[in-house]
Amino acid sequence: MAKQLLGKEVTAALNERIKADVAALKEKGINPTLGIIRVGENESDISYERGATKRCETLGVACEKILLPADATQEQVLAAVDKVNKDDNIHGVLLFRPLPKHLNQTEIENALDPAKDVDCMTDGSMSGVFTGKAVGFPPCTPQACMEILDHYGIDCTGKKAVVIGRSLVVGKPAAMMLIKKNATVTVCHTRTVDMPSVAREADILIVAAGRAGVVTKDYVAPGQTVIDVGINVNAEGKLCGDVAYAEVEPIVDAITPVPGGVGSVTTSVLVGHVVEAAKRKYL
Amino acid sequence: MAKQLLGKEVTAALNERIKADVAALKEKGINPTLGIIRVGENESDISYERGATKRCETLGVACEKILLPADATQEQVLAAVDKVNKDDNIHGVLLFRPLPKHLNQTEIENALDPAKDVDCMTDGSMSGVFTGKAVGFPPCTPQACMEILDHYGIDCTGKKAVVIGRSLVVGKPAAMMLIKKNATVTVCHTRTVDMPSVAREADILIVAAGRAGVVTKDYVAPGQTVIDVGINVNAEGKLCGDVAYAEVEPIVDAITPVPGGVGSVTTSVLVGHVVEAAKRKYL
Structure with missing residues (x-):
């Protein structure tokens, strides 16, 4: 019988590491925060968002949501990305994709600062995965x-x-x-x-x-x-x-x-990226 | 006995394709041009530069050189990159690396517009190779x-x-x-x-x-x-x-x-990238 590699065991260990990092950041007055940009009301997006928000809460990471209507314009979405880029209190950003078809997704993806790209959507993160360098984050x-x-x-x-x-x-x-x-x-x-x-x-x-x-x-x-x-x-x-x-x-x-x-491990990895983004910037 | 795969045969065919593309560009008044940035007088750089310049000449592609002293400052090299980025008459750029040790090479590499990055040094080109999309150029x-x-x-x-x-x-x-x-x-x-x-x-x-x-x-x-x-x-x-x-x-x-x-094929590939960069922009 094969050994079972259980997500919950991995997540438990990962969560302990994340909590320790969060504590170290908070000691320095940094409150690690995930920015969420959601366009429209896609059910699977909302379900994933719920899971991510809950995991953030458990691990002491804050969430800030920017919710846009399904018919948001390219300019509105780019403005939301620009806002999170400039906000020093947001360390990592989750943007739900695919975006509605009328939007230019590639342009929006690459508008995000790779340093905040915790879900591998920018060329910077892609390059980081390929080169093995700490640019952006892998999926x-x-x-x-x-x-x-x-x-x-x-x-x-x-x-x-x-x-x-x-x-x-x-x-x-x-x-x-x-x-x-x-x-x-x-x-x-x-x-x-x-x-x-x-x-x-x-x-x-x-x-x-x-x-x-x-x-x-x-x-x-x-x-x-x-x-x-x-x-x-x-x-x-x-x-x-x-x-x-x-x-x-x-x-x-x-x-x-x-x-x-x-x-069952991916949500903690995402939250871990947010904390790592804050660490890269401040620790 | 094995079949010999000869660089010169591949290059000859590649050069014909490049020449046809150059002719098509020139018909539209575009003169495909390689910008070369060299810092210092490294012998192998100069030798490669000679080969590239000669191949460009043969294929009807112009060259513009920016030569900086070995003790050039970060600001001087970044200014050279900014200049070729803004110059609509330069379509592809070759920057010799490794740069002298006192320079921040990563910052300089990523300052180049990926659309002109014919030698795969930007995150954009790295992402392009990894994703298979037409962002930048592969090595x-x-x-x-x-x-x-x-x-x-x-x-x-x-x-x-x-x-x-x-x-x-x-x-x-x-x-x-x-x-x-x-x-x-x-x-x-x-x-x-x-x-x-x-x-x-x-x-x-x-x-x-x-x-x-x-x-x-x-x-x-x-x-x-x-x-x-x-x-x-x-x-x-x-x-x-x-x-x-x-x-x-x-x-x-x-x-x-x-x-x-x-x-023996790489130099023509480089020149081909310059022409492709001009094609992506104008054709």
Whole structure:
């Protein structure tokens, strides 16, 4: 039976570190604050916002919201970004995307100061992920994967890591982060030939395929650590990952469940970025 | 015997495309121009500058030089960058690096308008390489590798590509470009365990190890295409690559020589970027 890599354990440890950083900042009179810009009333945005706000509260981080109507103009959204850029009391900014179609999203994304870009939407953050330098912040999901590996003491140096998926939100940044951790990294995607045989070679397998249960027992081998980034709803209406858990779990060494794995770590990573942004500026 | 992938053949084809683009621009009254900023009198900078200037001349692209003394101040170099940013008659800019140690190189690099960053030194260009979007330009050397693959009709889709090296100048951008070309890409580096066995799995092997002759016959297998990015001087004072050519060439399917391979393509790639920068702006 595989060891379960549990998001709640990782989050608990991460939260302790964040709380210590928040305390250190408050001692210096800095009140770490997340700015939230939301355009419109998208349900999943509101749900994520609720989670983020609650986590901020638990960890002693303040929230300031700027809510704009769904028909806000480009100028209105840019003005909101300019406002948070100039506000020294806001350290990190979450802007919900995709934005309504009438807006020029790229222009708005890059208007944000990369130093406050806690959700990797600016060219500065993208460059930071690619170069490994402390410019901006990486996306929260692949960083949650790294937090899980770190928490459970899974050393990447010299290991073979295989990433399934080449998105900008998970696959590519995860690959860059694993290279930085000295893994030999292979990126697979929809055009990969015989993916099972490539995946079986991995010591660490990160799955961000975006489709329920695509990673079957043919993709895995004994000794592997499997991190499942997928969040899907199956035919019975239940949350499930990209990994066919029931058949993979008995084979591999360690695995993240869904729910209760990667997804449950991302909110704390986001709040951690806000605190890190404040630390970079003041500590 | 392996097919030789010759830089001069790739360059000749590339130059024809560049000339056609230059003609189209000149018809519209645009005179594509490379701005060169050089601080000090570093010999290798001057040698590269000579090559670039000559290639520009051949291809109908103008050059404008700003030469600063080795003891130029941060303000002087930033003023030079500001000048080329504002000059609508300069379309691409080459700034020699590393800059003298007393200068803040990162600040100077990011002062350049990414739209004119033909040598991948800004966060904008880094983001462009990482995301695959047309922001800035990729570094010339990995793009020269892609030009060689394209010229010889070597399709990457579904192929296994292995990149040896994880530098920002070659390894990482080459990996991103190969992912975009639908290859399944593995990045190896100094911490990779049993690199020969990983390399032997490749259909396409890109070598940017930075050490003469490290890729021996143990690293290769029949059917492979080998692109050697290395430029080293051997014990006899001759130019040589990172691949032990004499023992590798008889095994593989196709290989670039050194000299006469990748290195001979990069200057045309640079000039091509200047012309592309002008095209993005005006065509």
